[in-house]
Amino acid sequence: MQLLVKYLKPFWKIIAIILVAHVVQAYSTLLLPTYTSGLVDVGIQAKGFEYAVPLAMSQEDYQNLQSLLENPSQVEKAYYRGTDGVFHLKDQVSSKEQLTSLEEDLAIPLALYQRLVYSDQAQAFSDQTLISKERDALQKQASISGLTYVTSQGVQAAIQMYADAGLNPNKVQFDYLFGKGFLMLGITLVTISSAVLAFYLAAKVGADFGYRIRKQLFDKVLRFSDHEIEKFSSASLITRTTNDVQQIQMMVTLFLRIMIFSPIVASGGLIYLFGIQPNIIWILGLSIAVIAVMVFVLFKLTMPRFRRIQGLFDRVNLIAREVITGIQVIRTFGRQDYEGKRFDTANYELQQNHLFSGRVMSMMMPFMIFVLDASSILIVWNGSQQIAGGTMQVGQMMAFISYSMQILISFVMLSNMSMMFPRSLVALGRIDAVLEEPFSIYDQPQALSLEAKQVKGQVTFNHVDFTYEGADEKALTDIDFVAHPGQTTAIIGSTGSGKSTILNLLMRYYDVSEGQILIDGQDIRNLKLADLRRHIGYVPQKGVLFSGTIASNIGFGLPDIEQNQLKEAAEIAHASEFINEKEEGMQAAIAQGGTNISGGQKQRLSIARAIAKRPEIYLFDDSFSALDYRTDASLRKALNETVKDATVIIVAQRISTILDADQIIVLDEGRIDGIGRHLDLMEKSAVYREIAESQLSQAELAAQAHKQEKEV
Structure with a gap:
């Protein structure tokens, strides 16, 4: 409940208006049975004479x-x-x-x-x-x-x-009936108006609440590092942003409509009942006690299931995303039946939990109707005895039944909400866990800004160690090198040697465990994250594109980019050849994830996106692997002219991509095995020599050696 109050604080003014509207609605609603009683007892039976006083x-x-x-x-x-x-x-x-x-x-x-x-x-x-x-x-x-x-x-x-x-008593009766009738009509209009106002504002608060929570979640996730993403999982974050928020939005709307209004009506109804006939209120107390016991039993049965359902939503979402993302691999390996069974297992478990909760909940309404009907029978039976004894009138009994039903219906509505409320609070707790999760990567209080004109782009790794959270061994140990502007630094090594981790540390997706990473002599932990990443052009190993057009993907993050800059970036990345083949050119549509173009085309567009940014530091994470050798060589040649003044760091599996690099860093199990140019490493690094000899022929190695000796 404290969480709900916490997130509803920004709406307190509107909620105060809703509360006033509900009080007016409840008061006017509770007036009607009294006037109805008066119409029967006074207007009809007593011909409009309210008092035992002769007029x-x-x-x-x-x-x-x-x-x-x-x-x-x-x-x-x-x-x-x-x-x-x-x-x-x-x-x-x-x-x-x-x-x-x-x-x-x-x-x-x-x-x-x-x-x-x-x-x-x-x-x-x-x-x-x-x-x-x-x-x-x-x-x-x-x-x-x-x-x-x-x-x-x-x-x-x-x-x-x-x-x-x-004198004519019928005139007194006529005046009374029409006077009270018009008064009841006015009360009804007040009731309707206040109810419409309360319901409208409740719906508005619910919609605004959902909008704000979704926006806060989305903004928070955008600032998450890989550590936080891995902690919650992508599937769970999607479920929390969609299904959980929807649950809470509905709960907030119903809370402001029902859980505020019902207690007011119930309290007011009890006050009126004590004024009518306190002798038979025991019937109402018995009914409420029976309802409370039933709700408690149902609550104990369903609450654990509600908690489990939210986790199962995450599981189903995770499997669905995995299947959709890897559909080609699944078909290629003929694993449709296996993945279908895996999804069915998770879906069946979710179904069974829903069915159990639904079956238990389905018992509530028939039981509540039984309690309401039984209460009515008891009231009529006792009321008829009171009428026969002269202590109650017919209209009073009608009013008593009306107030009793209003009170019991209020408790029924509260009971229904009480079953929905726990599930929504579970969802709210899951959302709060995301919103309250501290950032592992964040701007320091005195973080420095990087002015574009002052950035040269020199990157220094100063004896850097790094260990992933929960890991027993270090991913990187004593990484020490300098990448100078105007030079290309290549990183090569076997799979799992830590190549991509170096780039992730440089972009501050993680922070180093020991040592420092410097840009132009400044520790990147002392720089603003936005400034740091603004000066880096990153091309991931797997080309990531967004739904839109070719132009929107190349100019991603640069809303004011000009057309000639787009074309120039596409030319350098060798993407123009397939862009020009499309009828729409730069405005050709790109599907979500770039599924409507090939892997090589995605990589070229990713490279063009980094080039269009014109940063001082370029990071290529095995970004040329999907290109053929001719395109790879031609693209790198064109790229060298563009990035000649920038710092370029290339992670590669293919040694032909980095033969001409100014310095090559060889990684072996998270440690630097050697740093130098190709000829130096062929002599000093057994790891590099093994990679080179496995990928290049003796003739190619000799040609490269001759070329570098000639340069020297």
């Missing part, structure tokens, strides 16, 4: 009522005789407090009047024995069941007196 009386009824009062002055103060000879209630006696007080004084006398009027004795009002007997009976009835029964008889007497005075 008008004939002179005879006035005198008869006085004879039944212990203190006749009570009537004299409240009524006046009109010119028509009828006694009318004074206008000053109009407030609810005054009418209630007068009703307490007149209820028993009016009920007594009603009994005497319908007695068989002609001189009933003068028979003191009968009056005393009936009065005692009424007082006893009032002491047992309260004034409800007595008051209802008093109201009937007030209606009869109003009619005896020559």
Whole structure:
């Protein structure tokens, strides 16, 4: 819950408005059953007469009522005789407090009047024995069941007196019904308006919440180093950014709609119920207790499954991505059935967890409906007994049922949310883990900027050691060399010797364990990451392209690049030949991952992308491996003219690519086995000599030796 509050803080003003709207909605909603009760009890049964107080009386009824009062002055103060000879209630006696007080004084006398009027004795009002007997009976009835029964008889007497005075009770009823009806219509409009406002703002907060969380996740992942990516896995990060955020967005919307509104309605309903009939509230308490036990049991059964479901989503996503990415390899090796079974296994486990949760959840609604219906039956049964005993009216029972259903439905809605809430909180915890994950690679507080005019590009590795997290052995040990501007430094070695790791350290995808990496004498850990990487042109071993056009890929990261710069970069990278063959030229579409062009074309576009950037340092991570020998040689020749003033570091498996490098670094199991030019290394490095002799013929080796001796 603390996590939810944490991420909802930016929306507190809108949430405050939603809360006010829900309070207004709940208050107006809870008013309607009271008015409905009034329509039945007062508007229909009592013809619009709300109090056991006569609005008008004939002179005879006035005198008869006085004879039944212990203190006749009570009537004299409240009524006046009109010119028509009828006694009318004074206008000053109009407030609810005054009418209630007068009703307490007149209820028993009016009920007594009603009994005497319908007695068989002609001189009933003068028979003191009968009056005393009936009065005692009424007082006893009032002491047992309260004034409800007595008051209802008093109201009937007030209606009869109003009619005896020559006035029309139907007009009072009409005015009451239409007055209350229009008031209820106004309350309904307020309820609808506040509900629409609350629902609209809840949907807006939910959508904005999802947008912000997705953006924060995406921005955070963009700044992750390889260490953080490996910790969470790409598949899990995708699931957290999509499925988990969707879960939370839905939960936030429903939370602001239901989990705020329902407790307000339930609390208000309980207050109203205590005012109507507290004797049968035990039914409601029993129903709520049964619902709470059911929800607790379901919660204990489903919560572990919800946690597992989120992890299984990651697993299914991971397998799906692997299959889609490696579909050609899978088909080539005939592993479709194996990968299908692997996916089915993960998918089946996810299905079973969903089915279990769904089956358990499906029990909730029928059970809740049973509780609601059983509660209604108990209320009607008890209410009918109260009505028969004169302690409750029909409208009051209707209101009691209405409030009870509102309270129970509120608990049902909260129960449904309580089952969804834990799953969403699991998703929120997974998202929070990503957002709170500290960066292993970040800008130091006093990080320096690199001005383009001041950067020469000299790269120095000063006794660098590096160990991958969790590894027992060092990946690199005592790497010490200098790559000068205007020169080409080549790195060669067997697979796993640490060649690509050197480039990753230079780009600060990882930080060195010991030693320093310097650019123009500055430790790269003291430089701003954006500045450092802005001066590096990197061509990965596997050409990575993005959906768009050829132009957008070559000018990637350079939104203001001009057309002639694009063409020049394409020419140098030898990409123009296949670009010109396309009808759209530079605007030809590139599919996601560059799947609609060949591997060699992808590498040439990747090289063109680095050239277009015009950096001071070029890093080629075995970037010429997909090119044929003729294209490789021609491209490197054209490239040498372009990068002649830059620092060039080439990682290569193919020795022909680096024969002419100014210095060659030979790696063997993470250590430098030798540094020098081709001829030097043929004499000093057994590792280099073995690689050269395995890839080049004796004639090629002799020709290269002759060429370098001539240069010397």
